[in-house]
Amino acid sequence: MDNVFYRSIRKSYLEVDHGEGVYLYDSEGKKYLDACSGAAVSNLGHAHPKIIEAMTQQAQKVAFSHLSRWTSKPIRQLADLIATLTPGSLNKLYLVSGGSEATEAAIKMARQYFLERDGKTNKYRIISRWKSFHGNTIGSLSMTGDKRRKKYTPLLLNFPKAAPCYCYRCPFNQKPETCGVECAHDLERLLKMEGADSISAFIAEPVGGAACGAIVPHPGYFKVIRQICDQYDILLIDDEVMAGFGRTGSMFAIDDFGVVPDLICAAKGMSAGYSPLGAVIAKDEVFNAFLNGSGVFVHGHTYGGNPLSAAVSLAVVNTLVEDKLVDNSRVVGQYLLTKLKEKLLPFWFAGDVRGIGLMQGVEFVRDKVTKEPFEAGLGIAEKITQILVKQGVIVYPGTGGADGERGDHFLLAPPLILTKDQADEIVDGLVAGFTELEKALGSQR
Ligand SMILES: Cc1ncc(COP(=O)(O)O)c(C=O)c1O
Secondary structure (H helix, E strand, C coil): CCCCCCCCCCCCCCCEEEEEECEEEECCCCEEEECCHHHHCCCCCECCHHHHHHHHHHHHHCCCCCCCCCCCHHHHHHHHHHHHHCCCCEEEEEEECCHHHHHHHHHHHHHHHHHHHHCCCCCCEEEEECCECCCCCHHHHHHCECHHHHHHHHHCCCCCEECCCCHHHCCCCCCCCCCCCHHHHHHHHHHHHHCHHHEEEEEECCCECCCCCCECCCCCHHHHHHHHHHHCCCEEEEECCCCCCCCCCCCCHHHHHCCCCCEEEECHHHCCCCCCCEEEEEEHHHHHHHHHCCCCCCCCCCCCCCHHHHHHHHHHHHHHHHCCHHHHHHHHHHHHHHHHHHHHCCCCCEEEEEEECCEEEEEECCECCCCECCCHHHCHHHHHHHHHHHHCEECEEEECCCCCCCCEEEEECCCCCCCHHHHHHHHHHHHHHHHHHHHHHHHHC
């Protein structure tokens, strides 16, 4: 045993040696298709020459300067570039170092916005949803609605949770074709129950990720949410940490749902794993409340906005645009999803195959008609992941999506440079893996 305190101490880990494009290689030379980009991070694949070049150039100039004193060309250029890509007046870039830092910062920004705007001292709580993931720090975990929070509940903030928009297991027993988006109206119910005067914002992932495996919302969901947020004077925080920067086939996933949020949280694909980075992108109205008020957002982290990460992100976002990778995500994503449905749904335990762009999920069930999940103790998500590792395909497993304990899924989020041939490779690997799982499950049916 080495001296690293791993997340799962008894699990054995692959040792990475190097990466190239969509592939990772272990120290024995075995090749793996990184079909989840780690955790939806490596959107440009590994060892991308343009990013290595940008990193090297910036490191030779200056890697670190602290935002309390210095600005830099990379952060200003990055902010200008991102302002051209975001919807509406989401123009102001507040830099941090990762996704949890971004959602944490958004909690404080929303609270301080109402203080600056009209001195409201009580408007600080955040409504989020069940079956969501917003990070692992105490504030972000307080918003998170999945089993990751359970061991830590005594430490968490009193933030209410609305129903998820999860059509496969609709909490209101409706069908998406005929429903009245009851899940969106649940926000209004909560606002009335809790009192909107105490709520500063509603936060949601535009496409559900780590907690549930690529849940795409009902097409009308976010329009109702936007209208309720406006009616009750609360901010809409769009957590695009996983879905943003092209993952879903649009620059921001929310672009597909016809609404403009007030704050966007971003990380992961924004620097594509080459250097840690995250951000809150604020609309002008939020920024102006600070500008016309105290002029200071009382927040900050040491590495936020360091020139090296900003130069990396600038090169990443420029590459996304120049190489039309958002389009590639949509086109190859649609191709992959069609194949996955065709090849995987015939397996008796493949309950749902879903997604948008190159963000896709497979959910496992014991019974397709009742959608009954497997017992948690069987560890199906981890089992299939281990089988797929042998096949040379890496996926991102998750559990607890059905009822907080039971429910198995995995997420596919391959690099956005994926070709159709590589998509076929993923499908072939999954079919081989599912065939092996079918044999292993034989008597469990
Ligand atoms: C939607 C969302 N928000 C926040 C986070 C937390 O990001 P990080 O792990 O960079 O802290 C994640 C990570 O998976 C995420 O998917």
